[in-house]
Amino acid sequence: MRVSVIGCGYLGAVHAACMAKLGHQVVGLDVDEAKVADLSAGRPPFFEPGFGDLLAEQTSSGRLEFTTDPDRIADAEVHFVAVGTPQLQGRYAADLTYVRAAIDTILTHADTSAGPVVIAGKSTVPVGTAQRVQESANASGKDLVVVWNPEFLREGFAVEDTLKPDRIVYGLPDDPDRASIGKRVLDECYASLLGLGIPRMLTNQPTAELVKVAANSFLATKISFINAMAELCDATGGDVTQLADAIGYDPRIGRKFLRAGVGFGGGCLPKDIRAFMARAGELGVDEALTFLREVDAINLRQRDKAVDLASDLLGGRFVGHRVAVLGAAFKPNSDDLRDSPALDVAQQVWARGADLAITDPAAATALRSKRPNLNVVDTVDEAVRDADLVLLLTEWREYIDLDPVVLRGLVRTPIIIDGRNVLDPQRWTDAGWVYRGMGRHGGPTTAAGW
Structure with a gap:
């Protein structure tokens, strides 16, 4: 098929390359000339395992091109909208500026003279957006069918999640004839994936729009729940890792x-x-999601707890102490620094006067650009040399596999905070380290009510 992908950031670039891998003729459109130049040359503008080889393969094949010229998308049979929906400045709501711009581009340049063309939304949007997009498409006079086709990518596994997804969701129009067109076009687009037996769900548009945010909200709730349990373990002497193991055996x-x-x-x-x-x-059902405020609050509180724990271990002050931070990206196998807990903690520690060194296997270059105030180094050895405290904040495999005996020979004081609870406490304490995890080494309290 002839496919366009509007927006060539993390989501769009991966989706475009994967659609080309499936055999389609793909044009990726973006307004960022430098990004388009990198992608066209087969150079990934971000770190994602497996993406570099896939990008080079598909750009060389002739099936994949990137451009800033919107005229190049005119003959596409399906237009995937894959632009970002960041948080509005000073508000919780999503900023749909890029979605509106993408839709305007499609409405202007899509050629429907040969028959209906599908707009397939990949971006995570507020429920009701697809309906507004369809209204705009209808007003344009062009034969455009809107389907919402949410993405479920995990950074670090994006290529795998696109080529072998656990499900594919179509949010179809209410009109049966239009829904049939949307289904037929996406079925053709995903034919090879559907042939592998990957589940396909047909829903209406609002349901499809809700799927991604509902899934993310559920995952965020699980993470914040166990972090709330970590607070209780710190207060009572419990071990949150063992607690998680115990309740995790419950299949529910x-x-x-x-x-x-x-x-x-x-x-x-x-x-x-x-x-x-x-x-x-906005829909008048805010009480239904009030619990997410506490989910968000618990999540942010964990960052402050890590900083406070570091301060306590250094005698109540950071000034005069060297602190090593291992990890800056928000998760391993990514160079993404957006709203990264690791970077937030590092910034707070630095702001309170620590002599800080930070390293990350993938994000160091971006970090130097975004946080020129921080001392960014290239290796673990550089970061930990003469350190009074080590903070492990992103669970890269190379950090999990560090030898505590070797590392002790580099630091000034062997104290480590395992901000991801991925190290073996016994192994590190046996090597002479003071080990602290999150919810793993609280002190016992006196019994209440006796």
Whole structure:
């Protein structure tokens, strides 16, 4: 098929390359000339495992091109909208500026003279957006069918999640004839994936719009729940990791996402749950999502708890102490610094007077650009040398596999805060370290009511 992808950031660039991998002729459109030049040359503008090879392969094949010229998308049979929906400045609501611009571009340049063309929304948007897009499409006089086709990418697994998704969702128009057109076009687009037996769900547009934000809200709730349990473990002497293991055996609960730490971040979960709350308020059902305010608050509180714990271990002050921070990206296998708990903690520690060194395997270059005030180094050895405290804040495999005996020979004081609860406490304490996790080493309290 002839496919266009509007917006070539993380979501759009990966989707475009994967659609080309499936055999389609794909044009990726973006307004950022530097980004388009990198992508056209087969150079990924962000870190994502497997994407670089896929991009180079598909641009070389002739099936994938990137451009800033909107005329190049005119003959596409399906236009995927994959632009960002960031949080509005000073508000919880989503900023739909880029979505509106993408739709305007499609309405202006799409050629429907040969028959109906599909607009397939990938962006995470407030429920009701698809209906407004369809109204704009109808007003344009062009034969355009709007389908909402949410993405479910995990950073670090984006290529795999696109080529082998666990489900594909079509949010179709209410009109049966228009719905049939949308279904037929997306079925053709995803034919090879559907042939693998990947589940396809047909819903109306509002349901499809709700799927992604509902999923993100549920995951955020699980993370904040176990972090709330970590607070209780710190107060009582419990171990949150063992607690998570115990409740995770219950098949109704499951172990995934029950790992306490400094909380979630990135470009999706934080802004999506806030936009979800904002939209619920606009719809007059804000009480339905009031619990997400506490989910958000617990998440942010974990960052402050890590800073306070570091301060306590350094005698109540950072001034005069060298602190090493391992990790800056919001998660491993990514260079994404958006709303990163690791970067937030590092910034707070630096602002309170620490001599700070921070490192990250993928995000160092971006970090130097975004936070020129921080001392960014390239290796763990550079970061920890003569450190009084080490903070592990992003669970990169190379940090989990560090040898505590070797590392002790580099630091001044062997104190480590495991902000992701991924290290073996016994192994580190046996090597002479003072180990602190999140909700793993609280002191016992006196029994109440006796």
